[in-house]
Amino acid sequence: MKNGTKALSWCVLVSVVGVPALGEPVWPNNVGMPMRHVMISLEGNAVGVHVDGGDAPTTLMRFPGETYLGSASVLDGKAYGDQFGWLADGFIDPGPGNGISIELVSASAGLETYEGGRRMMKDTHTYNPIFGTAGSSMAWDWPGTMVHNWYAAQDNGFYSATYRVFVSDADGNAVAGFTDAQVTLHFDAVPAPGAAGLLALGGLVASRRRRGGAS
Numbered sequence: 001m002k003n004g005t006k007a008l009s010w011c012v013l014v015s016v017v018g019v020p021a022l023g024e025p026v027w028p029n030n031v032g033m034p035m036r037h038v039m040i041s042l043e044g045n046a047v048g049v050h051v052d053g054g055d056a057p058t059t060l061m062r063f064p065g066e067t068y069l070g071s072a073s074v075l076d077g078k079a080y081g082d083q084f085g086w087l088a089d090g091f092i093d094p095g096p097g098n099g100i101s102i103e104l105v106s107a108s109a110g111l112e113t114y115e116g117g118r119r120m121m122k123d124t125h126t127y128n129p130i131f132g133t134a135g136s137s138m139a140w141d142w143p144g145t146m147v148h149n150w151y152a153a154q155d156n157g158f159y160s161a162t163y164r165v166f167v168s169d170a171d172g173n174a175v176a177g178f179t180d181a182q183v184t185l186h187f188d189a190v191p192a193p194g195a196a197g198l199l200a201l202g203g204l205v206a207s208r209r210r211r212g213g214a215s
């Protein structure tokens with residue numbers, strides 16, 4: 001009970017002082033994390049994949065004190081990022097009734113994935129666990145549009161995930177006659193930024209606003 005009282009008086013103090021209330025849920029953050037696309041192509045019967053920026057790890061960032069709205073709360077308390085997005089490299093026609101599926105072949109222990117969507121429409125993402133997270137299927141049907149899934153990790157450090165990208169039928173089974181491709185994505189889950197890091201991030205937000213850029 002004593003702790004509860006203490007927490008309550010902190011809340012009162014914070015609202016009186018006018019600091020944004022801690023614990024007010026928001027949509028997940030991706031400020032300062034420009035998009036990197038995992039480009040999927042289909043040339044003849046061969047699937048191809050390449051990653052913007054190659055093997056460089058993408059940063060999974062922490063935002064201390066933030067909690068997330070609705071199903072996005074799966075990211076609470078974790079380092080996370082949605083920088084990688086699956087995207088079509090040219091026109092893809094896998095044949096009537098077929099699509100492209102992506103299957104997790106292997107991943108570092110502790111790397112989690114949640115289903116996203118178009119990057120600036122975070123309120124439409126499902127945040128469903130995918131690619132083996134929380135017992136989900138290792139395979140995921142790519143809808144053919146740009147999809148930025150959310151990667152997350154509880155612990156700091158380097159992570160990677162290797163995928164097989166293949167032409168699949170309506171049941172998700174590989175279609176004979178096509179060759180598949182593999183791609184490995186790399187991640188670096190970092191500690192929460194110190195005061196200097198937060199200032200730098202604030203500066204970036206300000207300069208983007210001045211340009212009036214919305215992306």
Ligand SMILES: [Cu+2]
Nearest residue numbers: 035085119146
């Ligand atoms: Cu994108």
